[in-house]
Amino acid sequence: MNDKKKEQGQLSRRDFLKMGVSALSFVALLEVGGASLLFMRPRSGDGEYGGLVSAGAVDSFSPGSVTEFPDGRFYLVRASDGGFLAMYRRCTHLGCNVKWEVEQNRFFCPCHASSFNLLGEVENPPAPSALDTFAVHINESQVVVDTSRIQNRDGFAPEQLAYG
Ligand code: FES
Incomplete structure (x- = not known):
């Protein structure tokens, strides 16, 4: 059937x-x-961590300033000679977020008390190396930070600064 x-x-x-x-x-x-x-899927949207972040006009950052970009997870430093450095906010010890302390002129990690100077160099261990950086591009007087790739470093070197 x-x-x-x-x-x-x-x-x-x-x-x-x-x-x-x-x-x-x-x-x-x-x-x-x-x-x-x-x-x-990796987060790679522009304007936030993982993509290109437009920080603003070169002239809007005074020499010796530190500006936090929470969505990009970095601090943009303008050194006293006008050069730019974008530093990942993650501590190189165990990855806590560092905070910029204006009065002490340092980045401070609340987890184990590491501190870093304006250029991200270790002032107080246990952090083993300087804060990591992101590439800074200056296009038509606009500062753009590429957060798609973390750049490790042992310390600061003048060629790490970007100029307009
Ligand atoms: S995670 Fe920053 S000092 Fe330990």
Whole structure:
């Protein structure tokens, strides 16, 4: 009887249920796969950490200033000679966020009390190295920081500064 129905192009109830379960499984797999891809995708939107951050006009930063960019996770320092340095706010010891302390003229890590000078050099351990940096580009008098790649360094060197 079953064979007869198949020969006639009709589906048995069992075949119909199998097809339904297979189709639902496929849809569920697509949803799980799509959600996983969205979750794992790197954040690389411009204007925030992982992308290009437009900091503003060169002239809006006075020499010797420190400006925090929370969305970009960095501090933009303008050195006394006018050069720019963008420093990742993550402490090089165990990764806590450092804070700029104006009165002490230093970056301070609240976790284990490391401190760094204006150019990110270690003043007080246990931090093992200077604060990491991001590349700074100056285009048509606008400061742009590329937060897509972290640059490690042992200490400060003048060629790390960017000029307009
Ligand atoms: S994480 Fe900054 S000093 Fe330990």
